[in-house]
Amino acid sequence: MVTRTDHWLEKLKSTDGRVTDARRAVVDVIVSSPRPLTPVEIFDAARKKHLHLGLVSVYRTLEKLEELRLIQRVHQEQGCQAFLRAGVGHQHLLLCERCGQAVLFDGDDLESLFSRISQQTGFEIKDHWLQVSGVCAECK
Ligand SMILES: [Zn+2]
Ligand SMILES: [Zn+2]
The missing domain is CATH 1.10.10.10 (Winged helix-like DNA-binding domain superfamily/Winged helix DNA-binding domain)
Structure with missing residues (x-):
């Protein structure tokens, strides 16, 4: 194996x-x-x-x-x-503040947020890096 x-x-x-x-x-x-x-x-x-x-x-x-x-x-x-x-492909990171465990998740529903930011700042947004922190199911 x-x-x-x-x-x-x-x-x-x-x-x-x-x-x-x-x-x-x-x-x-x-x-x-x-x-x-x-x-x-x-x-x-x-x-x-x-x-x-x-x-x-x-x-x-x-x-x-x-x-x-x-x-x-x-x-x-x-x-x-x-x-x-590292995760496979484009994934985002979820981190537990208590035990430190990391979970990767797929999914992007960020288009409307990005187009709003684009309009406000004049930036053409090409890439992003997202990390979310919280408390995991076991630590709650
Ligand atoms: Zn935890
Ligand atoms: Zn993403």
């Missing part, structure tokens, strides 16, 4: 030919996390699987994964420093 970790490692390998245990540990942590993680959180969790992991390899792996669009940045109060496995 090909796991999501294997799939990601294959893609990473096609960029620079390297698959290391360190990388596998980093990828494993992100793939299995239901919530966004900062590089340091990823480092701490992945170090349990791979003792000699360096923080620099975490940053390098994140950079590659972001280039490949396998992960996405999540906006938080401290900045956009946390990462989550």
Whole structure:
């Protein structure tokens, strides 16, 4: 069975030919996390699987994964420093304020809002990035 970790490692390998245990540990942590993680959180969790992991390899792996669009940045109060496995196609992010769990959802009903903003500002709107926060069903 090909796991999501294997799939990601294959893609990473096609960029620079390297698959290391360190990388596998980093990828494993992100793939299995239901919530966004900062590089340091990823480092701490992945170090349990791979003792000699360096923080620099975490940053390098994140950079590659972001280039490949396998992960996405999540906006938080401290900045956009946390990462989550990316959704498929155009999806929006829903974040629980209590447990931190992230859920991706489809759907855009934003056309009327955008055309109003367009008229008010004179902007031609080409793209958007939407993140919604609240309290999830389990935390309510
Ligand atoms: Zn929650
Ligand atoms: Zn959208």
